[in-house]
Amino acid sequence: MLNPDLVGRTFTSADSVSVTQESITKFANVIGEPNTLVAPPTFAISITLDQSQKLLQESGLDWTRVVHGDQRFEISRPIVAGDVFICSSTIESARNVAGNEIVSVRSDLHSGAQLVVSTWSTLVVRA
Amino acid sequence: MSQLIAGQELTAENFKINRQLLIAYADASGDQNPIHQDEAFAKSVGLPDVIAHGMLTMALAGKYLSAIAGSEKVISFSAKFIKPVVVPANTDVNLTISGKVVEIVEGQAKIELTAICNEIKVLGMAKGVIRI
Numbered sequence: 732m733l734n735p736d737l738v739g740r741t742f743t744s745a746d747s748v749s750v751t752q753e754s755i756t757k758f759a760n761v762i763g764e765p766n767t768l769v770a771p772p773t774f775a776i777s778i779t780l781d782q783s784q785k786l787l788q789e790s791g792l793d794w795t796r797v798v799h800g801d802q803r804f805e806i807s808r809p810i811v812a813g814d815v816f817i818c819s820s821t822i823e824s825a826r827n828v829a830g831n832e833i834v835s836v837r838s839d840l841h842s843g844a845q846l847v848v849s850t851w852s853t854l855v856v857r858a
Numbered sequence: 859m860s861q862l863i864a865g866q867e868l869t870a871e872n873f874k875i876n877r878q879l880l881i882a883y884a885d886a887s888g889d890q891n892p893i894h895q896d897e898a899f900a901k902s903v904g905l906p907d908v909i910a911h912g913m914l915t916m917a918l919a920g921k922y923l924s925a926i927a928g929s930e931k932v933i934s935f936s937a938k939f940i941k942p943v944v945v946p947a948n949t950d951v952n953l954t955i956s957g958k959v960v961e962i963v964e965g966q967a968k969i970e971l972t973a974i975c976n977e978i979k980v981l982g983m984a985k986g987v988i989r990i
Contacts, residue, residue, distance in 0.1 A: 758886040761879065761914075762921040764929065772920040772932040772986075776913050777887045795891060796903060799912040801983075803936035809929065851936075857903070 733790050733825045733832055742786050743819040748778050752812035769809035775848040776802070779838035782818045783852060787834065790822075792856050800833065800853035807847055816840040816847070823851075830858035862959050862967050862990060868926065870956035873918045875910050875945055875975075883914040897947065907946050912939035915953065915980055919971050922955040923986040926969065931988045933966070938982035943975050951975060965990060 755774065756767045764771050788794055820838040827833070833855050840848045880894050889911055892899040900908045916937050923932055945951050953975050960968040971984035 754886075758917075761882045761886045762917045763873070764921045764924060766924070766929055769930045771917060771929050772924060772935050773913060773917045777889075780913070781888050795893065795899075797891070798893075798942075799939050801936070801938040802913065802916055804934065806933050806935075809932075 741821040750814040779850045783836045803851040805849045832856040866959040868957040873953045874950040910943035934987035937984035940982040
């Protein structure tokens with residue numbers, strides 16, 4: 732059970748995440764995307780999911796019981812190699828439905844003052 | 859790419875998903891949840907078999923979306939994961955992505971996406987917005 736006090740709180744990563752060309756190319760190759768000059772539209776998840784995973788694990792949720800309910804990306808510009816991001820994650824809501832915990836997490840990737848990508852994930856922790 | 863028109867149906871694309879692809883996606887995305895790689899583990903938590911990362915299915919739909927006007931043109935993308943894509947050992951599972959132009963407003967095209975696996979829709983409310 733997620734501690735209800737955590738809902739609405741924003742957690743900002745202590746360390747910045749640097750995007751390498753290698754990580755973009757690797758992600759693009761898996762999905763058959765030939766353009767590696769910019770990151771594929773869902774690439775941000777490789778940064779934000781790691782952050783939300785840490786956040787939820789620290790909140791006492793069992794990550795191996797998590798299934799993904801839905802996902803949204805708003806992309807103000809494509810991610811490119813050399814980007815350095817600070818990720819902030821907010822647990823927007825948490826509710827219990829039939830014993831399953833449903834948690835919505837928003838994560839923002841900031842490069843300096845610029846908000847580059849926002850992601851919203853609904854994660855279902857199966858009972 | 860020729861000009862998009864509201865109501866236009868876009869050509870479908872097929873993707874093969876197998877266990878190797880799940881491992882490659884786990885490496886590329888950092889999502890090493892064992893339900894996507896370890897059959898015994900997946901079954902131990904009540905799943906029928908190894909299932910694909912929902913985000914892999916969405917990434918493939920994203921590749922389809924990118925092919926319309928370029929990945930740098932995608933400004934919004936969302937989907938619900940309504941059914942798991944079950945990936946048995948030594949099997950290529952076929953995922954078919956198709957799209958329809960819903961509307962074109964102020965230089966942006968809204969695309970509705972459909973993802974079908976074994977005749978079942980696996981993504982719900984899948985849509986993207988691209989700059990054109």
